[in-house]
Amino acid sequence: MSTSFNSSPNPNDEKRSSLDAVGHNVVKVDMDDKVTGAAKYGSDIQPDGVLHAALLRSRHVHAVIKSVDTSVAESMEGVKAVVTRDQLLGQFDDRVRYYGDVIAAVAATTPELAIKAADSIIPILESLPSVHDPKQAIRSGSPKVHDVNNPDFGQHGRHEFTVDNVEYVQNIDDYHYVHIGDVEQGFLEADFVFEHEYISPRVNPCNLDTHCTIAEWDGDTVVFTETLGAPSRSRDEIADLLGMPHDKVRVVMPPVISSSFGARSVPQLSFEPVAATLSREVGGSPIKLWFDREEEFTATDHRHQTSYNIKMGITSKGMITAAKIDLVADTGAYPNGVGHIVLSNGLSRPLEIYKIPHYEFEGVSAFTNNLIAGEFRGIGSTQLGYALESHMDEMARRADIDPIKFRLMNFVEEGYARPNTGRPIESCGLIECVERGLSTFKKIQNGPSNDPEKLRGWGMAAGTHTTGLGAVDLDSSEVKFILFPNGSLVVEVEVLDHGQGTDTVMTQIASEETGIDISNIHVQHYADTDSADAYLGSVASRSTYITGLAVQDAGRNLISTIRDLLSPLYDPGKIEDITITNNTVSFGNQSVQLSDLFDESIISIGFAESELNPPAYGAHFAEVEIDALTGHVTILCYVAAQDVGFAINPKMVEGQLEGAISQGIEFALRSEVKLDRGIPLNPNLADYSVISAWEMPQKLICEIVESNEESGPYGAKGIGTPAMPPIAPAIINAIRDATGIRFNKAPVESEHIAMALLKEGTNQ
Amino acid sequence: MNSSSSYHLPCDLTSALNLLSEHSDSAKIVAGGQSIMLLLRQGFLSSDIFIDISDISELSEISIQGGAIHVGAATTYTSLENSLEIQPYSVLLDSLHVIADPQIRNLGTIGGALGHADPSLDIVPPLLCLDANVVVQSLNATRAIPLSDFHQEYMTADLSKDELIHSITFNQPTGIHGGAYEKVANVEGGWPTVGVAAQVKLGENIDSFLDVKIALAAVGDTAIRSYSVEKSLIGSEISMDSIRESSKLVCNDIDPLDDLSGSAGYKTHLAGVLCQRALVKAINRAGGSL
Incomplete structure (x- = not known):
């Protein structure tokens, strides 16, 4: 793999050279502990006297529990607690609704004994009719997963809604609708109208460290030690789910934060409530509940499987006149607030990338007796991006318009008012992404193959996802600096470093603002939901944007505090360019020891808030080679041109892009949790395909575009999630180019390609 | 593996065969563990006695005797891949290069694979093409079986409870x-x-x-x-x-x-x-x- 940075003249070169710590490739500050194995994650914690939990899970997809015989488990020596579903804290009735739903749980002195005891429990279940197709589920006559629409399980984002569609009557998790202009009029104005459906896969992030919590009671307060990406929001959700006051739940972070990709952004139904109940049963002692890989696949969240139907009209020149988008998302058996995000992002994203004069969107997230869906990198935007960019590509090809020119003439630009909210687009590097990306791609592209068994083609896709949550809810962040006389600085932040590098970014910003050397700065997470209101944490690509701003503010406040300390001692007119080096403050041509200014420590607080959520954009280009006989796809070249506003750490931006590309390839070609009437067929890493370096593009270049987002720190906006949406469609559009066939169900497996080519006679 | 299982790591073949003879009803041979561990973890298999043969040097030898190659059952894929004796056999080398990943090839063994008898193993078709024989041994007897007969049906090998795979042999192709x-x-x-x-x-x-x-x-x-x-x-x-x-x-x-x-x-x-x-x-x- 090769990477180029600043391959063409960049207006930010001057800005970058004026910065010391920010804008440069600082090595990740947490790297040594992680690569040597010294890092202590949640699952490494083993409190004295901890008991281990195991669950008996349903193997029915929908059933009523008639009885549960726990007598054998209870008689086992070393088993300390056995609870059945009806005894669990929270909203558990006598019905199981998916494969993996909890029936009973035990706590025992060893994990092996807990599993043995759970296995000894005999449940008698009576099967109920089940529903697995979300489109059927919402229509009358299908089995009901929940008796009411929009049930309250304490999920965030839950809101009242009215369903305008008379056919959608039941099993409704959430519903979003908008109509701007007059879509039917828009289609009349079109010279060409094209409609198609796109189905996205149910994918799992496959975090290496599976879910693990330690629950214990401190009086009437339950304490969970685990990684939760949005700790305070999750605390509220757990409390609401358990029916407890928010202040009676605490979430404590383990010493090192686990990876997430969204999987740890919301609590899990068969996780925290189960551990809390077992701990209460044993007098509050710690209970460790650590999912094995199969539980990770069956009892934690997947990316929502979505079905997008897109109808679009364009003029003969290629201007979009109207778009009508219908989305049905599979929420699975229980709500967690994420269906709402899938729908709202599906509704908004098209309007943040293309000018669509007449627009209608209807989205519904439906309950089914399938596995529960939830957050995964680029919630909703990834699925929409795949559907929309597949559609744009197909539409252009059918209308005989160059797919890139077609996009360029319809892109939004800076200042364009989003028609759904009226908010202008903040910074927009879309055109530069396309131009720089295409220019680099043309240089490395292989072009057609002479071998008739090798089909080559290339494609592109654009994409967007917003930075932060300002437009939804005022987004804010508070950080605390503690400076010690020896010159070391502690930076306390609410955002968690799941591996994406926020500790390093915050260190760079703190260093930039104060002059303190990187090695003297130590980022700490607020350890506990009691010590700070870390409502949002590391979600929605908000960390660098909003917390970065707060760190910048705290740095400036620290310098200001030092100025106040120096003022009585020195001529205020000469106190300029304050910078801290080791244990010394320098200003003008003078310097003074920190210990001469204060004894123990000084504290500064930084604060930032934003009502904006600037979209970050990307344009990605892929060249594929397809084995015409086996259908196997090799990605020969890939260029990811991504507008990040300003790259605070270019190397880590590339890391984010490369990681996203691997997950995008899984989505496009290789990975899917397959269900047979709700029963998972491949809930393990032997049968579920995860890609390795072998499947990565043979040549990969990241082009970092910097559009200078005025509201962000040094011009930065998000990268983690915005990198995802263009990847799968760029690859699938390249397959279209190579084969002439539009594949509209991802992952596009080798078999699909080979058999489609056989049908067309291309590979005879 | 449950808490009452015992795990044995004999250093010589006789000890292994004695253990196997003594516990033939319940013992499982471990030869790299790359298949058996999956079965244990998924609950498809349980056993009280595990006999790990990876420390028996005699079972990890690769030699040429009278025009035939002998590969000990506990030979890992990696050592086979790197052995000079095997370099002329491109059919075998091709498969050794694509079996799982290097970590698994460093532990997985040829005997373990043949005993597992999964029809999806990459190593078996090349050995069938080379007319390989499987040598199995018990305390009292040694027999050689053509590989084509050794795998009888789905995941079933012609192996008695008191037998283990000693080696696999195949002739050097001529012409x-x-x-x-x-x-x-x-x-x-x-x-x-x-x-x-x-x-x-x-x-x-x-x-x-x-x-x-x-x-x-x-x-x-x-x-x-x-x-x-x-x-x-x-x-x-x-x-x-x-x-x-x-x-x-x-x-x-x-x-x-x-x-x-x-x-x-x-x-x-x-x-x-x-x-x-x-x-x-x-x-x-x-x-x-x-």
């Missing part, structure tokens, strides 16, 4: 020969959707087939020889047409199922494609041209 293994998997290092091994022996003028062996993975209860393809090619002149036509006959010998790795229809299609490719590669390696 003008070449071999190749071709595989399609969803991801690199994954289980084969289909795998095809071909071994050819060519006539003096390098224009005809004196002998052909074709064997396939993942298309039946065991790895399968394709006698239809072999018969139609043996004695015939080498041509792209004959290879193409003969490869189509592979569907007469296989019985693939629809499963997660693909539909039976796709696997049948792949078997023909890979058969043709493996033959072409084998012929090229033998010095033939098409």
Whole structure:
């Protein structure tokens, strides 16, 4: 793999050279502990006297529990607690609704004994009719997963809604609708109208460290030690789910934060409530509940499987006149607030990338007796991006318009008012992404193959996802600096470093603002939901944007505090360019020891808030080679041109892009949790395909575009999630180019390609 | 493994055979653990006694005796891949390069694989093409069984409870020969959707087939020889047409199922494609041209 940075003249070169710590490739500050194995994650914690939990899970997809015989488990020596579903804290009735739903749980002195005891429990279940197709589920006559629409399980984002569609009557998790202009009029104005459906896969992030919590009671307060990406929001959700006051739940972070990709952004139904109940049963002692890989696949969240139907009209020149988008998302058996995000992002994203004069969107997230869906990198935007960019590509090809020119003439630009909210687009590097990306791609592209068994083609896709949550809810962040006389600085932040590098970014910003050397700065997470209101944490690509701003503010406040300390001692007119080096403050041509200014420590607080959520954009280009006989796809070249506003750490931006590309390839070609009437067929890493370096593009270049987002720190906006949406469609559009066939169900497996080519006679 | 299991790591073959004889009803042989650990974790298997044979040096030896190669059962894929003795056997080397990933090849052993008898193992078709024999041993007896008979049905090997696999042997090919293994998997290092091994022996003028062996993975209860393809090619002149036509006959010998790795229809299609490719590669390696 090769990477180029600043391959063409960049207006930010001057800005970058004026910065010391920010804008440069600082090595990740947490790297040594992680690569040597010294890092202590949640699952490494083993409190004295901890008991281990195991669950008996349903193997029915929908059933009523008639009885549960726990007598054998209870008689086992070393088993300390056995609870059945009806005894669990929270909203558990006598019905199981998916494969993996909890029936009973035990706590025992060893994990092996807990599993043995759970296995000894005999449940008698009576099967109920089940529903697995979300489109059927919402229509009358299908089995009901929940008796009411929009049930309250304490999920965030839950809101009242009215369903305008008379056919959608039941099993409704959430519903979003908008109509701007007059879509039917828009289609009349079109010279060409094209409609198609796109189905996205149910994918799992496959975090290496599976879910693990330690629950214990401190009086009437339950304490969970685990990684939760949005700790305070999750605390509220757990409390609401358990029916407890928010202040009676605490979430404590383990010493090192686990990876997430969204999987740890919301609590899990068969996780925290189960551990809390077992701990209460044993007098509050710690209970460790650590999912094995199969539980990770069956009892934690997947990316929502979505079905997008897109109808679009364009003029003969290629201007979009109207778009009508219908989305049905599979929420699975229980709500967690994420269906709402899938729908709202599906509704908004098209309007943040293309000018669509007449627009209608209807989205519904439906309950089914399938596995529960939830957050995964680029919630909703990834699925929409795949559907929309597949559609744009197909539409252009059918209308005989160059797919890139077609996009360029319809892109939004800076200042364009989003028609759904009226908010202008903040910074927009879309055109530069396309131009720089295409220019680099043309240089490395292989072009057609002479071998008739090798089909080559290339494609592109654009994409967007917003930075932060300002437009939804005022987004804010508070950080605390503690400076010690020896010159070391502690930076306390609410955002968690799941591996994406926020500790390093915050260190760079703190260093930039104060002059303190990187090695003297130590980022700490607020350890506990009691010590700070870390409502949002590391979600929605908000960390660098909003917390970065707060760190910048705290740095400036620290310098200001030092100025106040120096003022009585020195001529205020000469106190300029304050910078801290080791244990010394320098200003003008003078310097003074920190210990001469204060004894123990000084504290500064930084604060930032934003009502904006600037979209970050990307344009990605892929060249594929397809084995015409086996259908196997090799990605020969890939260029990811991504507008990040300003790259605070270019190397880590590339890391984010490369990681996203691997997950995008899984989505496009290789990975899917397959269900047979709700029963998972491949809930393990032997049968579920995860890609390795072998499947990565043979040549990969990241082009970092910097559009200078005025509201962000040094011009930065998000990268983690915005990198995802263009990847799968760029690859699938390249397959279209190579084969002439539009594949509209991802992952596009080798078999699909080979058999489609056989049908067309291309590979005879 | 449960808490009452015992794990033995004998240093010599006699101790291992004694243990096996003593606990033949409940013992399981561990030879790298790359298959057995999956079965244990998924709860498909449980056992009280595990006998790990990886410390028995006699079982990790690779030697040439009287024109035949002997490979000890506890030889890892990696040591086999790196052994000088094996370098001329391109059909075997091809498969060794694509078995899972290096970490698994560093631990997984040839005896462990053959005892496991999974029809999807990449290592079996090349060994079938080489007419390999499996040497099994108990405290009282040693016997050699052709590999084609050793795998009796799905995941079932001809191995008594008191026997372990001692080694695998195969003769060095003579004359003008070449071999190749071709595989399609969803991801690199994954289980084969289909795998095809071909071994050819060519006539003096390098224009005809004196002998052909074709064997396939993942298309039946065991790895399968394709006698239809072999018969139609043996004695015939080498041509792209004959290879193409003969490869189509592979569907007469296989019985693939629809499963997660693909539909039976796709696997049948792949078997023909890979058969043709493996033959072409084998012929090229033998010095033939098409």
